[in-house]
Amino acid sequence: MSEPQKGTDIRDMLLDAAGLSVDKLPMLQIIFDRMATFCADSLRTLAASQAYYSLSHVESGRIGDILEMYEANAVAGIFHAPTWDNHIIVGFDRDFIFSMVEVLFGADGSEPPFDDERNFSTIENRIAQMLFEQAGKALQASFALVSDTPFKFERQETRMDFAVIGRRNNMAVAAKFLLQALGRGGEMFVIIPQSALTPMRQVLSRVISGESNAGDPNWSRQIRTEVKKASVPLRAVLEERSIMLDEVAHFKVGQVLELQATPASRVKLEANEQPLFWCQLGQTEGSYKLRVEEVFDPEKEFINDLLSS
Structure with a gap:
């Protein structure tokens, strides 16, 4: 040996x-x-x-x-x-x-x-x-x-x-x-x-905890402060619909596109093309407003798509 x-x-x-x-x-x-x-x-x-x-x-x-x-x-x-x-x-x-x-x-x-x-x-x-x-x-x-x-x-x-x-x-x-x-x-x-x-x-072979050593608290506080100052554009989506490219090619100025959505329909709130919340559309003092009702859950939407397909 x-x-x-x-x-x-x-x-x-x-x-x-x-x-x-x-x-x-x-x-x-x-x-x-x-x-x-x-x-x-x-x-x-x-x-x-x-x-x-x-x-x-x-x-x-x-x-x-x-x-x-x-x-x-x-x-x-x-x-x-x-x-x-x-x-x-x-x-x-x-x-x-x-x-x-x-x-x-x-x-x-x-x-x-x-x-x-x-x-x-x-x-x-x-x-x-x-x-x-x-x-x-x-x-x-x-x-x-x-x-x-x-x-x-x-x-x-x-x-x-x-x-x-x-x-x-x-x-x-x-x-x-x-x-x-x-x-x-x-x-x-x-x-x-x-x-x-x-x-x-x-x-x-030995038991260890899941807690890691804390970082510099001052640095962490500064990072959080700067992140909170970032500007994030929001977009409210009332309805999305797929149509043929040929239909788009025949769009004309003044043409009216009918939507299936109603004032009671939920509005999807997005940031950087990422859905964040489902909202309810409302109006106050002549302006449209949104009330956040539910967090957008991609996995839940996946199940809903299965049910509707």
């Missing part, structure tokens, strides 16, 4: 050979608990009924063995973590997707749970993609305690043998979460190759 290179810690060599022990990485439990909280918080803005995420357990195993349990019963999202130079998998089982559809579309739980072995529909796949994007944000915010890396969603797969992130016999850590809503639920899972976590094993 060759001798270890000078400067190499024999303990690191033994850890690399034996793989990671989840029991010796307490920060993983904290990170995944935070992920469950972030996922639940993001769902509250979309659903009228309460939905709860909870971390079930964290385990290690071979990637192929973990995925095999979900074959023909789940949809998987493949994410790239560029800082780690690795890919990870986030997945939702069939019960999770069916429960989430009922939650997002306003069901009250009076109907029996949907149970069908059919393929996922187009709307269900689109909802899954939206949930994958939320999960990526939750992962990034949770792992920020130990590593600042984005999780870029690349694609989704319904066949687990296509959810390839390396050799199927490679070791990985799998976190499993339970969704509870409307008296039913489902399971979300996250699979991270051990090769991505090994460089972080020392920081994952």
Whole structure:
């Protein structure tokens, strides 16, 4: 047997050979608990009924063995973590997707749970993609305690043998979460190759807080003051409509364009082409005015577009 290179810690060599022990990485439990909280918080803005995420357990195993349990019963999202130079998998089982559809579309739980072995529909796949994007944000915010890396969603797969992130016999850590809503639920899972976590094993082996050292308070105060002085143009949009270019080409001076909007229609308030609020149009002392009623929520608008399409 060759001798270890000078400067190499024999303990690191033994850890690399034996793989990671989840029991010796307490920060993983904290990170995944935070992920469950972030996922639940993001769902509250979309659903009228309460939905709860909870971390079930964290385990290690071979990637192929973990995925095999979900074959023909789940949809998987493949994410790239560029800082780690690795890919990870986030997945939702069939019960999770069916429960989430009922939650997002306003069901009250009076109907029996949907149970069908059919393929996922187009709307269900689109909802899954939206949930994958939320999960990526939750992962990034949770792992920020130990590593600042984005999780870029690349694609989704319904066949687990296509959810390839390396050799199927490679070791990985799998976190499993339970969704509870409307008296039913489902399971979300996250699979991270051990090769991505090994460089972080020392920081994952001890519990650290999520608070960072405070910066210079005077500098922070000056930045806030200068930002507040910035001029921001606002635009109120009463109605938007798509028409053919040929119609625009035949516009004439004095032509009247009819709108479907009424004085009771909501007005979208924008800044720098970014929607901010829904407002109510009014009039006072001969001038039009807007009353802010609701924050513009892009994910909620996405669901409304699905319902109207």
